[in-house]
Amino acid sequence: MLIFKLAFRNILRQKRRSLLTGLSMTGGYVLFVISISMLEGSWGNAVDIFTLDHTGHIQIHKGNYVKRPKIYETIVDREEVEEALAGEARITGYAPRVYSPTLAYSGDKTSPAFLIGVDPVLETSVSRLLLKVSDGTYFDAAPNEDGYSQAMIGAGLASKLKLGLGDEIVLIAQGADGSIANDIFIISAIIGNKTSFDRFAVYLPLSAAQVFLSLGATVHEYAMLVSNRNHNEAIASDLQVLLPNLTVSPWQKVEESFYRTMQSDRQGNHFSMGIIVFLVFIGVLNTVLMSVLERTREFGVLRSIGCHPLGLVKLIFLETQMLTWLSLAVGGLIALPLVFWFAQYGILLPQPIDVGGVNFQHMKGEFSSLVFFMPMTFIVGAAALISLPPGIRAARILPRDALSSH
Amino acid sequence: MTKLIETKDLCRSFGSDETLVVALDHVSVTIEEGEFTAIIGPSGSGKTTLLHLIGGLDEPSSGSVTLSGINIAKMPGRQVSDFRRDHIGFIFQAYNLIPVLSAEENIEYVMLLQGVSARERRRRVKEMLKITGLEGLGKRRPAQLSGGQQQRVAVARAMASSPDTILADEPTANLDSKTGISLLEVMRDLNQTRGMTFVFSTHDEKIMERATRLIHLHDGAIDKDERK
Ligand SMILES: Nc1ncnc2c1ncn2[C@@H]1O[C@H](COP(=O)(O)OP(=O)(O)O)[C@@H](O)[C@H]1O
Ligand SMILES: [Mg+2]
Numbered sequence: 001m002l003i004f005k006l007a008f009r010n011i012l013r014q015k016r017r018s019l020l021t022g023l024s025m026t027g028g029y030v031l032f033v034i035s036i037s038m039l040e041g042s043w044g045n046a047v048d049i050f051t052l053d054h055t056g057h058i059q060i061h062k063g064n065y066v067k068r069p070k071i072y073e074t075i076v077d078r079e080e081v082e083e084a085l086a087g088e089a090r091i092t093g094y095a096p097r098v099y100s101p102t103l104a105y106s107g108d109k110t111s112p113a114f115l116i117g118v119d120p121v122l123e124t125s126v127s128r129l130l131l132k133v134s135d136g137t138y139f140d141a142a143p144n145e146d147g148y149s150q151a152m153i154g155a156g157l158a159s160k161l162k163l164g165l166g167d168e169i170v171l172i173a174q175g176a177d178g179s180i181a182n183d184i185f186i187i188s189a190i191i192g193n194k195t196s197f198d199r200f201a202v203y204l205p206l207s208a209a210q211v212f213l214s215l216g217a218t219v220h221e222y223a224m225l226v227s228n229r230n231h232n233e234a235i236a237s238d239l240q241v242l243l244p245n246l247t248v249s250p251w252q253k254v255e256e257s258f259y260r261t262m263q264s265d266r267q268g269n270h271f272s273m274g275i276i277v278f279l280v281f282i283g284v285l286n287t288v289l290m291s292v293l294e295r296t297r298e299f300g301v302l303r304s305i306g307c308h309p310l311g312l313v314k315l316i317f318l319e320t321q322m323l324t325w326l327s328l329a330v331g332g333l334i335a336l337p338l339v340f341w342f343a344q345y346g347i348l349l350p351q352p353i354d355v356g357g358v359n360f361q362h363m364k365g366e367f368s369s370l371v372f373f374m375p376m377t378f379i380v381g382a383a384a385l386i387s388l389p390p391g392i393r394a395a396r397i398l399p400r401d402a403l404s405s406h
Numbered sequence: 407m408t409k410l411i412e413t414k415d416l417c418r419s420f421g422s423d424e425t426l427v428v429a430l431d432h433v434s435v436t437i438e439e440g441e442f443t444a445i446i447g448p449s450g451s452g453k454t455t456l457l458h459l460i461g462g463l464d465e466p467s468s469g470s471v472t473l474s475g476i477n478i479a480k481m482p483g484r485q486v487s488d489f490r491r492d493h494i495g496f497i498f499q500a501y502n503l504i505p506v507l508s509a510e511e512n513i514e515y516v517m518l519l520q521g522v523s524a525r526e527r528r529r530r531v532k533e534m535l536k537i538t539g540l541e542g543l544g545k546r547r548p549a550q551l552s553g554g555q556q557q558r559v560a561v562a563r564a565m566a567s568s569p570d571t572i573l574a575d576e577p578t579a580n581l582d583s584k585t586g587i588s589l590l591e592v593m594r595d596l597n598q599t600r601g602m603t604f605v606f607s608t609h610d611e612k613i614m615e616r617a618t619r620l621i622h623l624h625d626g627a628i629d630k631d632e633r634k
Contacts, residue, residue: 002511002518009506301502304463305516305563306491308484400464403498404454 007318014291021287022327025379028280029331030338032273032375037339037365039269041346044366046262047229047251049353054127054197055251056095056223057232058239062246065220066254071100071176074218075246081222084242090235093125094224098209104153104202105170106161113157114201115173117209117219126223129203132196136165136189141205144186149208151185156199158190165190171202175214183212273375277382285386288320292390299394300402309395316394320387321380328376335372343367410571410603411437411460416469418455418626429455431626432469437605439570442597444617445607452626453607454575460605461494461573462486474570491519495564497574497606501556503548509559510535510544516567534562538592554585561592565602574606578613590616 011018051057059066060081062073075081078096085094098117103110120140124130129152130138139150151169163169165187172182185208191198210216226232233250240248252259292299299312346364365371418430430452437443445453458464459471462478471479473493478486490496503512510531517527535544538558548556557577564572574593578586590613596602608614622629 002507002514005511006504006507006515013506297502298504301498301504303487304461304490304496306487306519306567308487311519398464400458403458403463403502 003315003318004322007315007322010291010295010315010319011323017287017290018323021284022323022330024280024283025324025327025383026331026334028277029328029375029379030335032277032378033331033335033339033371034342034365035269035273036374037342037367037371038363039266040366040368040371041343041364043262043266044229045363050255050258051229051251052128052225054129054223055254056126057226057229058091058224058236058248058250059254060222060224060239060243060246060248061220064247066247066249069099069220071174071213071215071220074098074176074215074220075222076218078217078219081243081246084239085222085224087242088235088239090226090228090231092225092227093122094222095119095122095126096206096219097123097221097223098206098213098215099220100173100209100213102171102173102202104157104161105172106163106167109161111157111160111200113153113171114198115171115204115209115213116198116201117204117206117213119206126225129191132192132198133189134192136187139188139203139205141207143208148184148186149205150188152189152191152203153187154191154196154199154201155193156196157202158187159194160200163187169202171212173213175212176218177214179214181212181214274378277375277378281382281386284320284383285389288316288387288390289393291319292316292394295394296397296402298402299397300399303397303399304403312394312397313388313391316391317384317387320383324380324383328379332372332376339365339367339371408439409436410439410441410474411435411605412472413456413460414470414472416456416459416471417467418452418459418464419467429626430459430466433623433626433628434469435621435628435631437571437603439603440597440601441603441605441619442594442617443605443619443621444614445605445621445623446609446614447607447623447629448609451623453623455626456623457573457575457605457607460571461496462490463496491516491567493570495567495569495572497557497560497564497572497577499576499579501548501553501560501580503556503559503563505548508545508547509540509551509555509562512548512559513563513566516563520567530566534566537565537596538562552585553581554589557581557589558592561589561596565596571603571605574604576607576609578608578610583610583612586610587612587616 060075062075065073085091096119100115102113102115104113118129134155139152143149153163153169167187168184169187170182170184175181185204191203204212226235233252236248236250302312342365346362349361349363352361414434416430416433419426419428421427433456445456447453459466466479470477478489481489504515507515513531513534514527517530535541538561540555540558540562543551543555551559578589581589593604594616597604614620619633621631
């Protein structure tokens with residue numbers, strides 16, 4: 001195509017200038033891609049740290065339990081739920097849970113605490129509870145020879161009540177039927193540290209918790225993980241269709257305020273990237289304008305042989321786009337291995353981040369199509385916009401004036 | 407003979423008040439199909455202005471320009487553009503080829519604008535190179551051609567769109583006289599064999615001699631109009 005040849009050769013006309021402009025776009029693109037990768041990566045990191053600690057990617061409850069937890073608001077037909085979860089290949093693991101506020105005693109000391117009943121086996125496929133055992137051994141469902149069940153308690157509660165491994169802890173709570181529940185449990189493990197969200201939690205095996213709270217076989221919650229966390233909202237709405245009598249919530253709903261803060265943070269970062277690209281494009285605009293002004297006479301000739309003003313706008317547009325896509329191709333070649341490495345190995349943090357007793361050593365980037373295409377779309381769009389003023393300028397050249405300029 | 411170009415009381419002035427320059431002053435002229443007309447006159451007499459107005463590159467201050475019965479002075483911009491593309495070929499003093507396109511591509515470009523098929527474009531490019539004596543030079547860029555050769559490419563480009571008229575503003579002024587005359591021979595040949603109408607300006611005596619009609623301009627007005 002002659003018009004493509006023309007546009008391409010026009011780019012080659014001022015080789016050094018085109019090279020510099022192209023490199024600035026390449027640089028802008030690479031920078032943009034890496035920042036997005038880091039941003040998405042650290043966002044993903046934060047989401048992982050957060051959701052894998054306890055929340056999971058999706059939760060199922062009865063009614064409005066997320067906002068207003070009531071002890072009797074339980075999931076009764078667990079078979080129906082577990083069938084639905086087993087039938088969804090994108091779910092990698094799920095765990096049932098019960099909750100209740102409780103009062104904990106040890107000798108003459110007492111403290112309010114939070115009871116969490118979990119299935120010792122299933123829980124490990126959803127949360128990091130097992131990894132958070134800082135002392136003792138992870139519990140199992142079997143009671144000891146005296147008939148007492150095991151409990152794991154948060155580090156905060158342990159120090160407040162001066163409790164250690166093998167000690168007895170007495171819990172008092174209100175059962176689902178309104179009765180007063182009270183029982184003795186034996187501490188098998190201390191969980192996390194004093195920064196953990198569950199520093200005042202008492203973990204009980206699910207069956208023991210259900211008996212204690214008179215819940216029968218019912219539970220308050222199912223938490224689950226999915227294979228690709230970016231799809232969790234879609235999976236949640238698919239599940240919701242299967243389970244119309246229950247409430248299926250993605251973690252973004254369960255932890256709405258956390259999600260909101262993170263999200264606005266993320267948008268703020270995208271905005272500052274936008275500014276970098278804007279600066280790059282002031283340079284690009286300058287180049288394109290210059291190349292138009294230099295060719296005033298030539299545009300006059302093109303007009304005089306019958307080229308429409310719009311034809312000139314198209315030509316400038318095409319030239320700018322060609323340079324942009326070339327720059328992006330080079331940028332892609334540079335960014336691809338960089339981002340890949342970054343996503344695989346990440347950068348070693350100078351200090352590990354401690355999240356509730358689990359350490360995170362590396363900060364990894366994200367390697368996904370979004371990381372490459374988002375900046376690309378942005379830059380192509382900016383290039384398209386930027387080529388319009390010079391294009392219009394060229395279109396407005398009067399053949400008479402252009403031809404008489406020497 | 408049919409009237410191809412007709413101007414009536416054509417006026418064009420530039421600037422205003424003290425800086426007012428009247429470049430053309432009530433020029434009325436008719437050019438017939440197949441004529442080989444030279445517009446002559448000293449520098450500043452209005453030759454370029456007249457050619458630009460006839461070609462629709464400029465708008466008159468008053469008066470009309472009619473090409474094949476169509477008043478182009480009243481045409482909206484986009485239409486003038488198409489009209490120029492399909493009916494008029496331009497040749498400039500400074501050749502004005504597109505430097506990044508080869509001779510062939512320069513000739514082809516205007517046909518591309520017209521929407522001529524690729525096959526037909528190729529055929530006509532070949533033909534134009536042949537009749538302008540540029541065979542074998544088609545792949546060269548303007549910078550690799552001599553002035554005379556470049557101006558031949560310009561003639562070929564002007565011819566390629568099959569216009570009704572070719573307007574040439576001092577086409578030989580940048581050429582030495584021998585090259586200038588041989589370029590004029592090419593034009594004259596096209597005029598005679600294909601009946602192409604040429605209007606060109608010049609102030610070179612040797613070039614004028616070859617015209618079949620001489621329109622003398624002086625201070626923007628027609629002084630004398632002689633047919634040979
Ligand atoms: N764009 C313009 N602005 C002001 N004056 C102009 C312009 N173009 C031409 N003129 C004036 O109009 C007159 C005729 O110019 P022109 O048609 O170029 O003459 P020629 O081609 O015969 O040398 C001259 O006096 C010139 O200075
Ligand atoms: Mg002139």
